Amino acid sequence: xxxxxxxxxxxxxxxxxxxxxxxxxxxxxxxxxxxxxxxxxxxxxxxxxxxxxxxxxxxxxxxxxxxxxxxxxxxxxxxxxxxxxxxxxxxxxxxxxxxxxxxxxxxxxxxxxxxxxxxxxxxxxxxxxxx
Amino acid sequence: xxxxxxxxxxxxxxxxxxxxxxxxxxxxxxxxxxxxxxxxxxxxxxxxxxxxxxxxxxxxxxxxxxxxxxxxxxxxxxxxxxxxxxxxxxxxxxxxxxxxxxxxxxxxxxxxxxxxxxxxxxxxxxxxxxxxxxxxxxxxxxxxxxxxxxxxxxxxxxxxxxxxxxxxxxxxxxxxxxxxxxxxxxxxxxxxxxxxxxxxxxxxxxxxxxxxxxxxxxxxxxxxxxxxxxx
Numbered sequence: 001x002x003x004x005x006x007x008x009x010x011x012x013x014x015x016x017x018x019x020x021x022x023x024x025x026x027x028x029x030x031x032x033x034x035x036x037x038x039x040x041x042x043x044x045x046x047x048x049x050x051x052x053x054x055x056x057x058x059x060x061x062x063x064x065x066x067x068x069x070x071x072x073x074x075x076x077x078x079x080x081x082x083x084x085x086x087x088x089x090x091x092x093x094x095x096x097x098x099x100x101x102x103x104x105x106x107x108x109x110x111x112x113x114x115x116x117x118x119x120x121x122x123x124x125x126x127x128x129x130x131x
Numbered sequence: 132x133x134x135x136x137x138x139x140x141x142x143x144x145x146x147x148x149x150x151x152x153x154x155x156x157x158x159x160x161x162x163x164x165x166x167x168x169x170x171x172x173x174x175x176x177x178x179x180x181x182x183x184x185x186x187x188x189x190x191x192x193x194x195x196x197x198x199x200x201x202x203x204x205x206x207x208x209x210x211x212x213x214x215x216x217x218x219x220x221x222x223x224x225x226x227x228x229x230x231x232x233x234x235x236x237x238x239x240x241x242x243x244x245x246x247x248x249x250x251x252x253x254x255x256x257x258x259x260x261x262x263x264x265x266x267x268x269x270x271x272x273x274x275x276x277x278x279x280x281x282x283x284x285x286x287x288x289x290x291x292x293x294x295x296x297x298x299x300x301x302x303x304x305x306x307x308x309x310x311x312x313x314x315x316x317x318x319x320x321x322x323x324x325x326x327x328x329x330x331x332x333x334x335x336x337x338x339x340x341x342x343x344x345x346x347x348x349x350x351x352x353x354x355x356x357x358x359x360x361x362x
Contacts, residue, residue: 028202032266036205040264048205 001043014115017064022059029055047086050097067114071107075100139354144242147254157211157289158324164241165194165215166255170269173251174215180236183227186244189274199273205283206264211289215248216270217241221279241283253334 037075046080054076061072079100085093169189179186191197191214201207218290219241224231231237245261252259262285270282 025198025202028269029205032203032269033205034268036264044264051208107320 015063017060017063017068018056019059025054026059043086043090044083046093046097047083050079050083050100054083065111068107068111071103075104132311147250151250151253152258153260154287154291155260155288156209156292157258157287158292160212162213162257162288162289162290166252166257167288168260169255170248170251170257171215173247174217174244177247178242179224179240180234181227183224183229185220185227185229185237187218187220187223187225187243188244188282189218189282190214191216196273200265200270203269203273204262204265206262207285207287209292211260211287213288215286215288216274216282217244217284217286218276219281219283221281225296238283245286252288256290257288260287261285262287285352297299 033045033052037045040126057072057076057079061069061076064072078096082093082096086098107115167190171190174188191200192212194210197210197212197214201210219231219237221231224237229237249259249261263283265282266283267282272281273277274282276282280323
């Protein structure tokens with residue numbers, strides 16, 4: 001496994017799910033959102049983050065593995081409706097965010113466990129990158 | 132002497148205003164040139180302080196530019212077929228002796244132009260959405276704007292992805308004072324010497340009054356700042 005400066009770890013067999021242009025687009029969204037957080041109402045920042053998560057998920061979904069795709073599709077279906085709740089019902093919005101965090105962590109752990117226990121093909125992208 | 136009201140005009144205008152909603156997600160259908168020109172013309176007829184007209188409308192339709200704009204505009208939740216960027220032209224403002232660094236009426240002019248265009252768009256069965264959540268510097272780069280041109284507001288324009296949701300603001304469907312939501316309107320009371328809040332009958336269905344007589348603006352500031360000091 002190779003550890004990046006970002007703190008993430010390449011698990012064996014990890015597919016690349018976001019293109020360079022998609023990543024740059026999301027980077028632009030995050031940077032400009034940070035700039036806007038200096039002047040916009042405080043709760044907009046929460047919205048900008050969950051909106052960024054939605055945009056990342058949308059970029060990832062087509063190239064993700066079956067399990068992640070199902071997770072992302074379910075996430076997108078829910079987030080696109082509920083991300084607007086911040087201005088309407090803060091209590092429900094909080095519940096949605098807590099539940100989404102929990103589900104994301106469950107998926108993260110399940111996928112990591114699966115990859116570390118799976119055999120790695122020597123010529124797979126993850127196999128080549130692994131050290 | 133008041134002129135005769137034009138039959139149906141008030142109701143048509145008011146119903147257009149009442150039924151307009153913000154459209155955040157658009158479908159892929161293009162906006163017809165004729166409709167776009169009518170929307171722009173509506174903006175042209177908006178009030179402008181001193182009739183100075185320092186806000187050019189930049190029309191963006193190129194899909195690549197629209198995608199780049201969206202990347203630096205967190206307030207854009209989808210990519211519409213048209214974005215009208217209402218700008219401030221500092222060169223024209225200087226020619227008109229406008230002090231941009233102090234004159235906030237220029238922002239009001241941006242708002243009135245946007246509102247006219249949104250109402251016109253709705254009348255033309257188009258959806259629209261005003262957006263100010265963008266990075267001015269990044270947008271200037273994407274659009275290749277001169278340093279003397281400032282992007283102020285985006286008006287997203289297109290066909291709604293879904294039919295407008297029937298959201299009904301407080302007071303809709305009512306008339307007269309009952310149509311005004313509580314706290315929206317403060318009535319001046321001519322000759323009122325005491326700066327007290329005086330509730331009058333109003334609000335929903337004649338329930339507890341939330342409309343107030345106000346003696347003057349200074350009183351409003353005092354109330355907003357907290358309890359009045361005496362002595």
